[in-house]
Amino acid sequence: MLSSPVINGLNHLLQDAPWARERLMPFAGRSACVVLKPVEISLGIDAAGYFTESATDDPDVSLELPIGSLPKLVGGADALMSDIRISGNADLADALGFVLRKLRWDGEEALSRLTGDIVAHRAVATARNVIGWQRQTARNVIDNLAEYFSEEQPVLVKKTLLEDLGGEAAALRDDIARLDKRLKKLESAKR
Known part of the structure; x- marks a missing residue:
């Protein structure tokens, strides 16, 4: 049920990443299971390096991540690597890990297909500025609250x-x- 949208999303990213498809091509016909309990996503790999729905119940590699590790995702995908339990084919696990860590969505490129390069570049730059402004505002609020509770009303x-x-x-x-x-x-x- 959840596998199809995930596979479609990953394949959309792979479409713009020939390096990732080349890395996955040698594993055509193999399968993997990504487990984030209670969710399990079974992936197969086709000859072109795209993901398919796996037809087997016995995957070549299984990657299991405890749900308690998700807060580490704030530190980036590399922060999660120590918590992932891998069983099965090490070469396939290494290739999947590399591709999933490095695969990124280029929003500007996707938007430029719809609106053109200039509009897409300006829209993404504006979005980055707004996000940066929100992050700075959040930092300022936290710093001000910490100062208030440590200086004005010494609770901290x-x-x-x-x-x-x-x-x-x-x-x-x-x-x-x-x-x-x-x-x-x-x-x-x-x-």
Whole structure:
């Protein structure tokens, strides 16, 4: 049910990436299963290097990603690589991993087919500027809230103050331990 839209999307990306199709061509007729529980997507590879729906229940390689690892996607696809469990053909897994990590949608190229190069370039540049502005605004809001809660309404403690407090507490602990030893020494000398 979910496989067809995913395969169509991947094939749309592969259409503009001959390097990726060349990397997949040697694995024609092989299959892979990508598991993100509870979703499983079975992929086959055809002779032209495109993905097809897999007709086999026994894939050549299985790539399983725990759903708890998805927040790492913010750091990019490479951040997820340590959490993926691979079983099966290592060469096919390597080729799939390389292609899926490097495959990117070129929105400007796709839009230029509909509107022309100049309009597409300006539209994408405007979208990048708007996204950059939103990111900067979000950073500013977070910085301002952190400053407010650490300076104006001290609910948060600055890291340097916390480290200073930790150092003072350790020094006090050491002083108390030394005082305790002196007291014990004096008590033993009294007897």
